Amino acid sequence: MPDDILISILERVDLLYATRTCVLSKRWRNLHRFLPNVSLNCYLLVGPHCPETYRFMNYPFLMINSLDRFLRLRSGSKIRSFRLTCCLKEPLTERFERCIYFLGRLGVEELSLNCCCDRSWTYTKFYFSCQLLSEMPLLKDFKLGFCYLQPSLRIQSNSLQSLSLEYVTLCPGAIECVLSNCLRLDCLKINYCKCPSKLSICGPDLKLKSVYLSPPTGLSLE
Amino acid sequence: MAAETGTPTTLTLKSNDDELFSVAESAAILSVTIRNMVEDGCAGGVIPLDNVDGKTLASVITYMNGISAIPADEEKKKSYRDKFLSDKDFETLADMVLAANYLNMSCLMDAVSAKIAQVMEKKSVGWVRRKFGIENDYTPEEEAAVKEEHKWTFEGVETDDDN
Numbered sequence: 001m002p003d004d005i006l007i008s009i010l011e012r013v014d015l016l017y018a019t020r021t022c023v024l025s026k027r028w029r030n031l032h033r034f035l036p037n038v039s040l041n042c043y044l045l046v047g048p049h050c051p052e053t054y055r056f057m058n059y060p061f062l063m064i065n066s067l068d069r070f071l072r073l074r075s076g077s078k079i080r081s082f083r084l085t086c087c088l089k090e091p092l093t094e095r096f097e098r099c100i101y102f103l104g105r106l107g108v109e110e111l112s113l114n115c116c117c118d119r120s121w122t123y124t125k126f127y128f129s130c131q132l133l134s135e136m137p138l139l140k141d142f143k144l145g146f147c148y149l150q151p152s153l154r155i156q157s158n159s160l161q162s163l164s165l166e167y168v169t170l171c172p173g174a175i176e177c178v179l180s181n182c183l184r185l186d187c188l189k190i191n192y193c194k195c196p197s198k199l200s201i202c203g204p205d206l207k208l209k210s211v212y213l214s215p216p217t218g219l220s221l222e
Numbered sequence: 223m224a225a226e227t228g229t230p231t232t233l234t235l236k237s238n239d240d241e242l243f244s245v246a247e248s249a250a251i252l253s254v255t256i257r258n259m260v261e262d263g264c265a266g267g268v269i270p271l272d273n274v275d276g277k278t279l280a281s282v283i284t285y286m287n288g289i290s291a292i293p294a295d296e297e298k299k300k301s302y303r304d305k306f307l308s309d310k311d312f313e314t315l316a317d318m319v320l321a322a323n324y325l326n327m328s329c330l331m332d333a334v335s336a337k338i339a340q341v342m343e344k345k346s347v348g349w350v351r352r353k354f355g356i357e358n359d360y361t362p363e364e365e366a367a368v369k370e371e372h373k374w375t376f377e378g379v380e381t382d383d384d385n
Contacts, residue, residue: 001316001354005323008331012339020375023347023368025356 007034015039033074039083040070060089064096071102079103081110088115088126088147097132104136111139116146130177133158144168151177158182164189172196179203186210233260234268235283241276242268245283249290254326273324278317281310285330303333312341312353 010018010032018032045066046059063086082103088096103111115126128144131152140159145166151173160182170193179185180203188201189212201211231247233256251257259269271279285306292298310318315338322331342350351358360368369376 001320002323005319005335008335009319009338009342012336013343016375017343019372020347021350022372023360023365024351024354024358026359028356029368 034077036080042086060092064092079106082108083112085114100132101135110141112143114145149174155181162187166191169194236268236270237276237279239276249286274321278321307337
């Protein structure tokens with residue numbers, strides 16, 4: 001069978017199994033690296049020991065090392081959609097930013113990022129800076145969960161059309177930063193987020209067609 | 223085209239082992255490959271399909287007729303596809319995915335890929351090698367190294383090797 005058919009089959013099996021096919025033969029060794037849609041979690045990155053491993057200091061480093069290695073192995077093959085659900089921690093911020101940079105280079109168009117795989121969120125603080133949107137020029141659809149969204153001074157032009165935030169703490173100015181820099185944004189969802197006392201959804205040239213808020217918070221629409 | 227005269231046009235398809243099949247044009251053009259030939263006016267005589275054998279082509283035509291008889295109802299089409307593929311063995315599925323790819327029939331291609339994925343998912347390395355006709359060209363040392371590198375994917379795996 002030609003490679004593209006094998007990839008279309010592998011796309012439909014669980015990533016763990018798809019990866020395992022690398023032992024079949026030399027030809028299969030790299031096939032799984034061409035899957036355009038990737039879904040990763042703690043289990044896939046550090047094995048079945050999360051969240052137990054989590055108690056050990058080295059967990060975040062094991063995780064980010066795996067993620068980094070995974071993305072490096074993918075260089076040269078596009079990742080269209082990427083889902084990551086894993087416990088990110090603050091000391092990783094810089095290395096995580098490199099991973100986002102790799103993802104951007106791999107042409108990611110859909111990104112779903114849940115920075116927590118268990119209930120530990122209440123005591124983790126992971127900051128996602130709006131600046132990172134500049135690293136992913138093709139990103140259209142972004143879902144972010146369980147972290148802090150931080151504004152940044154300037155974001156380079158990007159293609160973001162849809163942003164969905166769930167269980168995110170919005171730092172003051174974060175939404176304003178997104179709205180004034182993501183000029184193609186047409187859908188914004190804010191669910192179960194901690195918002196600053198005043199949140200204004202306004203801008204000179206908004207393309208927003210839909211805004212979802214749940215539960216509704218004190219919001220000024222201008 | 224015959225639509226003007228009211229009688230459905232029939233196409234004749236020829237497999238690579240010289241079997242001939244008649245099929246309604248409206249069903250056959252589910253294949254983009256065939257549709258392009260019809261649109262280019264190459265469908266006057268017999269359409270040769272060099273990459274599909276008679277047994278597989280018969281199956282594909284059964285599918286074309288079955289699915290095109292269902293009105294636009296995705297639920298019903300899906301259940302037809304599930305039923306159509308439920309009794310096919312691995313070799314037939316493998317032939318069909320190649321045929322669907324050659325004929326450029328995305329709905330059949332998706333359904334058969336998903337079915338193959340479902341069949342192979344819990345199987346052992348040996349089973350997959352056997353069924354896909356894969357020759358293991360790793361040396362034992364290389365295979366051990368690749369396995370070690372991806373050790374985590376083999377933890378807690380139970381496989382079954384039934385046929």
